[in-house]
Amino acid sequence: MLVHLANVLLSGVFHASILFLVAAGLQVVFGVQRIFNLACGSFYALGAYVGVSFVQASVQAGLPPGLFVLALVAGGLCVAVVGPVVERGLLRFVYDRDETFQLLLTFAVVLMLEDVIRMLWGTSPLSTGGLYLLYGQLKVLGVTVPVYNLIVIGASLLIALLIGYMLARTKFGRIIRAAADNREMSEALGVDMRRVYVRVFTLGTLLGTVGGALVIPATAAMTEMGIELIVEAFAVVVIGGLGSMRGAFVGALVVGVLRSIAISTYPELEMLLIYLIVIAVLVLKPRGLFGGAAA
Amino acid sequence: MILRARGLRRYFGEFCALDGVSLEIREGEFVSVVGPNGAGKSTLINVLTGLLKPNAGRVFFKEREITGLGPVKLCRLGMARSFQLVHIFPELTVLEFLKVAVVSRLGRGGRLFSSLARDREVHGQALEVAELFGLAEKQTTPAKHLPQGDKKLLDVASAFALQPQIILLDEPTSGVSTREKHTIMDILVSASKRIGIKSIIQVEHDMDIVFGYSDRIIALHQGKLLAEGTPDAIKANEVVVNTVVGKKEWARRA
Amino acid sequence: MRRAGLALVVALILAMPFVAGDYYVTLMLPFFAYSVILLGLNLLFGYTGLLSFGHALFIGVGAYAAAFLTSKFGVMHLEAILLAAAGAAVLIAAPIGGLCVRYVKIYFAMLTLAFGMLFHSFLLKFYFVTGGDEGMRVLQPFLLGFDLSQIPKVRFLTRPFYYYSVVVLAVATFVMWRIVSSPFGLCLRAIRDNPDKAQSLGVSVKRYRWYAFVISAAYAAVGGALLGPTTGQVDPNLAYWTHSGNIVFMMLLGGFANFFGPLVGALVFIFLQDTVMSIVPYWRLVFGAILALIVIAAPGGLMGLLDRRAVSWGEKSRQGGAPP
Numbered sequence: 001m002l003v004h005l006a007n008v009l010l011s012g013v014f015h016a017s018i019l020f021l022v023a024a025g026l027q028v029v030f031g032v033q034r035i036f037n038l039a040c041g042s043f044y045a046l047g048a049y050v051g052v053s054f055v056q057a058s059v060q061a062g063l064p065p066g067l068f069v070l071a072l073v074a075g076g077l078c079v080a081v082v083g084p085v086v087e088r089g090l091l092r093f094v095y096d097r098d099e100t101f102q103l104l105l106t107f108a109v110v111l112m113l114e115d116v117i118r119m120l121w122g123t124s125p126l127s128t129g130g131l132y133l134l135y136g137q138l139k140v141l142g143v144t145v146p147v148y149n150l151i152v153i154g155a156s157l158l159i160a161l162l163i164g165y166m167l168a169r170t171k172f173g174r175i176i177r178a179a180a181d182n183r184e185m186s187e188a189l190g191v192d193m194r195r196v197y198v199r200v201f202t203l204g205t206l207l208g209t210v211g212g213a214l215v216i217p218a219t220a221a222m223t224e225m226g227i228e229l230i231v232e233a234f235a236v237v238v239i240g241g242l243g244s245m246r247g248a249f250v251g252a253l254v255v256g257v258l259r260s261i262a263i264s265t266y267p268e269l270e271m272l273l274i275y276l277i278v279i280a281v282l283v284l285k286p287r288g289l290f291g292g293a294a295a
Numbered sequence: 296m297i298l299r300a301r302g303l304r305r306y307f308g309e310f311c312a313l314d315g316v317s318l319e320i321r322e323g324e325f326v327s328v329v330g331p332n333g334a335g336k337s338t339l340i341n342v343l344t345g346l347l348k349p350n351a352g353r354v355f356f357k358e359r360e361i362t363g364l365g366p367v368k369l370c371r372l373g374m375a376r377s378f379q380l381v382h383i384f385p386e387l388t389v390l391e392f393l394k395v396a397v398v399s400r401l402g403r404g405g406r407l408f409s410s411l412a413r414d415r416e417v418h419g420q421a422l423e424v425a426e427l428f429g430l431a432e433k434q435t436t437p438a439k440h441l442p443q444g445d446k447k448l449l450d451v452a453s454a455f456a457l458q459p460q461i462i463l464l465d466e467p468t469s470g471v472s473t474r475e476k477h478t479i480m481d482i483l484v485s486a487s488k489r490i491g492i493k494s495i496i497q498v499e500h501d502m503d504i505v506f507g508y509s510d511r512i513i514a515l516h517q518g519k520l521l522a523e524g525t526p527d528a529i530k531a532n533e534v535v536v537n538t539v540v541g542k543k544e545w546a547r548r549a
Numbered sequence: 550m551r552r553a554g555l556a557l558v559v560a561l562i563l564a565m566p567f568v569a570g571d572y573y574v575t576l577m578l579p580f581f582a583y584s585v586i587l588l589g590l591n592l593l594f595g596y597t598g599l600l601s602f603g604h605a606l607f608i609g610v611g612a613y614a615a616a617f618l619t620s621k622f623g624v625m626h627l628e629a630i631l632l633a634a635a636g637a638a639v640l641i642a643a644p645i646g647g648l649c650v651r652y653v654k655i656y657f658a659m660l661t662l663a664f665g666m667l668f669h670s671f672l673l674k675f676y677f678v679t680g681g682d683e684g685m686r687v688l689q690p691f692l693l694g695f696d697l698s699q700i701p702k703v704r705f706l707t708r709p710f711y712y713y714s715v716v717v718l719a720v721a722t723f724v725m726w727r728i729v730s731s732p733f734g735l736c737l738r739a740i741r742d743n744p745d746k747a748q749s750l751g752v753s754v755k756r757y758r759w760y761a762f763v764i765s766a767a768y769a770a771v772g773g774a775l776l777g778p779t780t781g782q783v784d785p786n787l788a789y790w791t792h793s794g795n796i797v798f799m800m801l802l803g804g805f806a807n808f809f810g811p812l813v814g815a816l817v818f819i820f821l822q823d824t825v826m827s828i829v830p831y832w833r834l835v836f837g838a839i840l841a842l843i844v845i846a847a848p849g850g851l852m853g854l855l856d857r858r859a860v861s862w863g864e865k866s867r868q869g870g871a872p873p
Contacts, residue, residue: 036655036658036659090841090845093845094844094845097844097848098654099654099655100594100600100654100655100658101844101848103600103602103655103658104794104797104798104801104840104844105840105841105844105845107794107797107798107840108837108838108840108841108844109837109841110791110794110837111833111834111836111837111840112833112834112837112838112841113837114833115831115832115833115834115837116834118830118831119831119834227790227791231662231666231790234659234662234663235663238659238663267674268674268675269674270670270674271666271670271674272667272670272671272674275663275664275666275667275670276667278663279648279660279663279664279667282652282656282659282660282663283648283651283660286652286656344749346749365748366748366749366751367748367751367752367753367754370749370750370751371751375749375750376749377749378745378746378749382743382745382746382749383742383743383746384738384739384742384743384746384747385742385743386738386741386742387735387738387739387742391735391738392739394732394735395735395736395739395747395750395752396750396751398732398735398736399736399750399751399752400751403732404732404733404736404752404753404757405733406731406732406733407727407728407731407733407760408724408727408728408731409731409732410727410730410731411730411731411732411734411735412730414732417732450746453746453750454749454750457750457751
């Protein structure tokens with residue numbers, strides 16, 4: 001029983017750590033630019049596919065397979081270049097528009113990226129083969145966990161800490177917080193919002209693509225993975241509170257673990273339960289558990 | 296007594312915007328509320344019209360308690376208002392704009408399938424108000440294309456179209472040139488007579504307007520009632536003159 | 550002029566089964582269904598200012614109502630099915646709408662999205678009721694009491710069912726036209742433009758938004774029920790969030806500021822999708838680019854390009870979107 005519970009919890013936390021990355025990308029963009037970026041899920045999918053390609057390339061190039069994590073991260077970082085392309089090429093034209101139009105523009109990006117993935121990688125699922133268990137498995141609380149899962153959980157925690165440090169201690173972090181609080185004020189104080197937007201959106205994209213790259217050894221890359229994940233990330237940010245990093249962290253844990261529990265007890269309830277919570281939060285506490293603050 | 300308020304208190308966080316204000320408005324009165332910025336004038340209007348709920352105190356409209364009733368219900372009872380900042384329906388034409396008020400007053404907003412264009416009653420009444428306010432010629436112009444002064448006039452006109460018994464105007468002439476102010480005030484006074492509005496409460500900064508049109512003046516300062524009385528009594532009240540008008544300004548005028 | 554144009558369009562639609570090939574005639578069937586759906590969606594967005602990102606929920610309600618009634622309960626009369634679909638949607642939309650209309654803008658969009666996905670996961674996971682991702686079969690319904698099962702399927706679709714759909718769309722259009730030109734319709738536009746001002750004029754903002762929500766849900770369900778018989782199959786993707794996105798896309802493509810704009814959008818969407826897919830498999834790439842172009846350069850859609858007056862509503866609007 002205990003073993004079962006630990007198993008469920010660990011797989012939930014693994015899923016949560018990926019969800020956190022994508023949700024954090026969603027949050028930072030919403031916090032500063034006030035745009036709910038549906039394309040976050042597509043960046044995640046893109047990161048996954050590029051991750052697979054980078055791993056395959058590195059193995060072919062004769063690099064030791066043990067370094068595949070580095071190849072994944074490199075892939076995730078490289079493909080984040082779509083961020084500034086989308087921001088400069090599309091989003092910057094609609095900053096003064098109604099937010100429903102901004103939402104629709106990100107939906108347009110979702111549509112386009114889905115087919116870009118189909119064009120480049122085809123429609124059949126891709127995976128990194130047996131690399132997932134390359135680092136072996138570990139016995140924790142009587143449960144066997146792939147070491148890779150622990151690496152991902154650790155990496156996600158590290159990224160969370162880095163984001164927290166960046167927001168609290170660096171100049172860029174202060175600018176982000178100021179811009180989230182009051183756009184006009186920051187502009188009046190001489191902050192170049194154009195540059196801030198590019199950098200914030202790139203950061204948001206990067207969190208998504210790295211998340212996608214990291215998840216891929218544990219699963220397979222599929223064309224629908226982006227549109228499926230975005231609704232989970234959506235649940236995370238609503239539960240946590242739009243724009244809040246702490247909210248993304250807690251929300252990801254809630255969604256990841258609850259989903260994992262539901263799958264192991266009443267599989268019918270899987271996402272049903274999550275959406276019920278989302279609705280309850282929106283109705284009872286629309287700003288979410290940690291709403292209001294940008295950090 | 297058409298409107299009566301007792302001990303109104305309203306906080307915004309720690310800040311007490313309205314600190315125990317009581318007032319009485321009689322039928323047929325034109326009352327101006329004056330005071331420096333932050334005195335609580337707009338808060339008073341918002342509390343009286345149900346947009347804000349008071350933290351303490353009670354409001355009575357024709358001896359019926361209305362504390363906590365929302366704007367929609369107060370509208371039904373015969374109370375209307377306009378806002379300090381211009382509030383318009385940008386995409387509606389002038390006539391459509393006024394029709395919203397007429398439809399609402401006649402309780403026809405729930406008619407889903409009847410034709411608005413064929414409703415002569417609504418059309419006639421909206422046109423009448425447009426004529427009273429000198430907007431009839433622009434009846435097919437979308438509100439967003441009107442000049443600023445006309446936007447303000449239309450905003451106020453729509454409140455008049457509700458044919459209320461009492462109307463509360465939050466700076467009806469703000470953002471309008473001094474010369475236009477008198478034109479607007481004359482329109483308001485004559486329109487209120489034609490429509491049968493019993494009492495008017497207005498918030499106003501321009502003391503010429505205040506002294507020129509009011510029967511009675513209520514002066515607020517830091518959320519409290521500073522003084523009230525006829526224009527002559529207020530003119531003679533040095534405390535009010537000092538806090539509300541400012542000595543220099545007064546000297547310049549005199 | 551306007552009447553002549555409308556008459557011409559109606560004449561073309563009525564003549565189509567006799568002049569066009571069966572393939573194009575059957576493509577018109579989803580157009581009729583989506584037109585009904587979009588008339589309702591635009592009452593909510595174009596007239597009331599609320600963007601639903603979960604309207605596929607009600608399409609799903611209508612489509613599954615048709616599937617349940619025909620294949621589980623043996624109710625074959627399409628009139629009864631359409632009424633039942635609308636009724637079911639009203640029952641479901643009344644409480645959902647009551648919650649959703651307390652919010653506007655992005656919060657409204659998110660809450661509707663969450664309800665839509667809730668229904669989608671119900672359809673997907675409760676497979677013993679709904680057939681899961683396999684979906685359910687929709688049997689060929691009776692039209693006006695006539696069992697037409699002896700007619701070949703294609704013939705059924707391109708003649709009796711085609712004209713039946715035309716009539717349903719005509720009735721739906723006429724009723725919606727009455728609604729938007731009623732005093733109620735005027736109040737909705739006032740609420741869209743400035744809810745605070747509307748409220749100060751005595752308009753019950755939340756109640757009217759709620760009416761609009763329920764009406765638009767009923768429209769979506771009727772349209773959803775019309776979608777079923779063409780393919781003979783319904784599945785949970787009908788209620789998926791991307792489907793909600795696609796119908797919003799159609800609405801914007803045609804132009805939400807014009808009464809007939811969304812219908813033009815549906816027509817262009819369906820035929821363009823068919824054309825693009827016959828050339829390359831990547832219709833989403835093309836359509837995503839089109840949507841981006843519309844949002845950035847022509848928020849008034851195709852009808853807005855014809856009618857320049859209507860465009861400015863897409864500009865940053867005047868009210869805050871945060872909930873209380």
